[in-house]
Amino acid sequence: MNQHLESARAFLAIAESGDAKREAYRQAAEAIAAHREETGESSERIAIRLGKSKATIDKLVAWRRSGYEASTPFLMDEQATTRAAISHTKATLRDAPMEQIERVIETLPRERQQEIAASAGNAYHRARVEYREQERVVTPAERREREEAANRLTQPAREATAGFAALGIVGHLEQARDELHELFQDGSVTPRLIRQIDRALEGFNAELQVARALAGMEEE
Numbered sequence: 001m002n003q004h005l006e007s008a009r010a011f012l013a014i015a016e017s018g019d020a021k022r023e024a025y026r027q028a029a030e031a032i033a034a035h036r037e038e039t040g041e042s043s044e045r046i047a048i049r050l051g052k053s054k055a056t057i058d059k060l061v062a063w064r065r066s067g068y069e070a071s072t073p074f075l076m077d078e079q080a081t082t083r084a085a086i087s088h089t090k091a092t093l094r095d096a097p098m099e100q101i102e103r104v105i106e107t108l109p110r111e112r113q114q115e116i117a118a119s120a121g122n123a124y125h126r127a128r129v130e131y132r133e134q135e136r137v138v139t140p141a142e143r144r145e146r147e148e149a150a151n152r153l154t155q156p157a158r159e160a161t162a163g164f165a166a167l168g169i170v171g172h173l174e175q176a177r178d179e180l181h182e183l184f185q186d187g188s189v190t191p192r193l194i195r196q197i198d199r200a201l202e203g204f205n206a207e208l209q210v211a212r213a214l215a216g217m218e219e220e
């Protein structure tokens with residue numbers, strides 16, 4: 001097999017694999033035309049040498065003669081295959097038991113399941129899909145700016161909440177102080193009780209030291 005037919009075979013293989021289909025078919029047509037000009041072989045003979053049908057070679061030859069103005073000559077075959085696949089999918093979704101459809105959907109990736117649910121009209125899943133698409137195009141700088149803006153908006157509320165929490169802590173500590181005073185007033189203090197209080201106090205003091213550091217306060 002000469003170089004032109006080897007090239008034609010290679011380009012046809014690329015086209016049939018689905019990669020750069022139109023360009024691969026065009027290159028195959030050029031290689032076949034070059035071989036015909038050199039050897040004068042018929043489409044039938046070329047088809048035999050390439051292991052293809054004569055109809056395939058004739059389509060490529062005619063497409064080249066048209067100046068490649070039309071779509072790829074095998075486009076109609078692809079469209080027919082696509083229509084058949086769509087028809088089969090519709091029939092399956094319409095007629096198959098729901099249990100079978102659910103089992104098929106459960107085997108899909110989670111994102112694909114959400115997209116199907118969104119397409120079917122589920123508002124929650126549609127919102128999830130839209131949010132995920134929007135997040136994909138957000139730059140790190142935009143994300144950081146958004147987080148800083150959210151922090152500025154929530155800072156007053158968080159500070160107010162923290163103030164109430166601090167009052168609660170102080171109140172609990174004052175109550176604990178008063179209850180401890182009552183214990184040693186009536187002679188109920190024992191080593192076991194003191195050890196329990198010490199362990200709790202150690203944990204509280206450790207957290208208090210962290211809070212001091214975060215607040216920028218030096219240890220007194």
